[in-house]
Amino acid sequence: MYSIAQLQDLVNKQVAEKEYPAQPSELYEPIRYILGLGGKRMRPVLLLMACDLFEGSVISALPPALGIELFHNSTLMHDDIMDNAPLRRGKETVHSKWNPNVAILSGDVMLVESFRLLTHVPQAVLKKVTDVFTGTALGVCEGQQMDMNFETSEGVTIAEYIEMIRLKTAVLLAGSLKIGALIANAGDEDADNLYRFGESLGVAFQLQDDILDVYGDPDKFGKQVGGDILSNKKTYLLIKAMDIAEGLDEEELQYWLNAEESDPAAKVRSITDIYTRLGVRQLAEEEMNHYAEKALSFLARVTAPDDKKQLFKDFAEKLLVREN
Structure with missing residues (x-):
C-alpha cells in the first residue's frame, strides 16, 4: 500500500505536469x-487509496484522480463568486484577481476537462464511473443551492442541514472512493460500503468544521474564527441553539442575529457564550462522533485485509482530529 504522503506527492506531480493551451491566456x-x-488533495488521494486497496494500478488511476481535483476546484471557483469571497487559501480568489466572467468560464473549462479525464478508465467500468461522477456533480450543485436557500430561510432543521452538507461536501469524498474502487474492479457491495464510509466521514468532517469555526485556534485552523457567526451562517451550532434557546438566551441570540450594525468582536464573543451556556458544542461533537463511528462501521464491512483498511482509519483520524 502507498502511504497518504506518497499519494499526495503523486497527485501534486500530476497537477504540476498538467499542460494547458497558452491561449486564450485569460481562460487557462x-x-x-x-x-x-x-x-491537501484529499479527494484524489481517496480515489487512489481505494484503487490501491483493491490492488488496482494507482498510476493508471492518476488521470481520473486529477479529474476529481479539477472538478473540486471548479466548484471552489464558482462558490467564491457566489460568496463574494476575496481570499482562497490566503491568496486572491480568481474572480478578484481577474473578474467574475473569467472565473465562470475558467470553472466551466475545468468541469469539462474533469469529465474528459474521468473517462480514462477501463471500458468495462466506464459507464459505472461516469454514472457515479455525474451523480456526484449533481449532488454538489444541489447542496450548494440548498446552502444558498438557507440564507433566507427561517425554519431550517437539523435534518435539512445534515442533508445539505451531505450533498455539498460528503458526496464528493464518497464518489472519489467509489470511483477508485470501481477502477480496481471491486465488487459492487464493497464499492457501495466504501462510498458510505466516505459519505459519513464527510458529514463528520463538516460538523467539525462548524465547531472549529467557533472554538478553533485561527493560527491552526487556517480560517477566520467566528466567520460563520458574523455572517449568520446556519451551521449545526446555530440551528441547534435556535431550537433550544429560551428566555434571555433566546432574546440575546435574536438580538445579535438581527442587529444591522454591531461590533464584530462583541457579536462573536456573545454568541459563543450563548453556545457554551446551551451546550451546543458538546451536542455538535456528539453528532460528529456519531457520523465518524458510522463511517468506521461501513469500512468494517469492506472485504479487504484489516492492515490495508488501517490506512483509511488513519486518514479519518487525520481529517477529524485537527487542532482547535
Missing part, C-alpha cells in the same frame, strides 16, 4: 493559478 491562466494554491 486562472486554472493554473487556482491549482497552484495547493491544498
Whole structure:
C-alpha cells in the first residue's frame, strides 16, 4: 500500500505536469493559478487509496484522480463568486484577481476537462464511473443551492442541514472512493460500503468544521474564527441553539442575529457564550462522533485485509482530529 504522503506527492506531480493551451491566456491562466494554491488533495488521494486497496494500478488511476481535483476546484471557483469571497487559501480568489466572467468560464473549462479525464478508465467500468461522477456533480450543485436557500430561510432543521452538507461536501469524498474502487474492479457491495464510509466521514468532517469555526485556534485552523457567526451562517451550532434557546438566551441570540450594525468582536464573543451556556458544542461533537463511528462501521464491512483498511482509519483520524 502507498502511504497518504506518497499519494499526495503523486497527485501534486500530476497537477504540476498538467499542460494547458497558452491561449486564450485569460481562460487557462486562472486554472493554473487556482491549482497552484495547493491544498491537501484529499479527494484524489481517496480515489487512489481505494484503487490501491483493491490492488488496482494507482498510476493508471492518476488521470481520473486529477479529474476529481479539477472538478473540486471548479466548484471552489464558482462558490467564491457566489460568496463574494476575496481570499482562497490566503491568496486572491480568481474572480478578484481577474473578474467574475473569467472565473465562470475558467470553472466551466475545468468541469469539462474533469469529465474528459474521468473517462480514462477501463471500458468495462466506464459507464459505472461516469454514472457515479455525474451523480456526484449533481449532488454538489444541489447542496450548494440548498446552502444558498438557507440564507433566507427561517425554519431550517437539523435534518435539512445534515442533508445539505451531505450533498455539498460528503458526496464528493464518497464518489472519489467509489470511483477508485470501481477502477480496481471491486465488487459492487464493497464499492457501495466504501462510498458510505466516505459519505459519513464527510458529514463528520463538516460538523467539525462548524465547531472549529467557533472554538478553533485561527493560527491552526487556517480560517477566520467566528466567520460563520458574523455572517449568520446556519451551521449545526446555530440551528441547534435556535431550537433550544429560551428566555434571555433566546432574546440575546435574536438580538445579535438581527442587529444591522454591531461590533464584530462583541457579536462573536456573545454568541459563543450563548453556545457554551446551551451546550451546543458538546451536542455538535456528539453528532460528529456519531457520523465518524458510522463511517468506521461501513469500512468494517469492506472485504479487504484489516492492515490495508488501517490506512483509511488513519486518514479519518487525520481529517477529524485537527487542532482547535
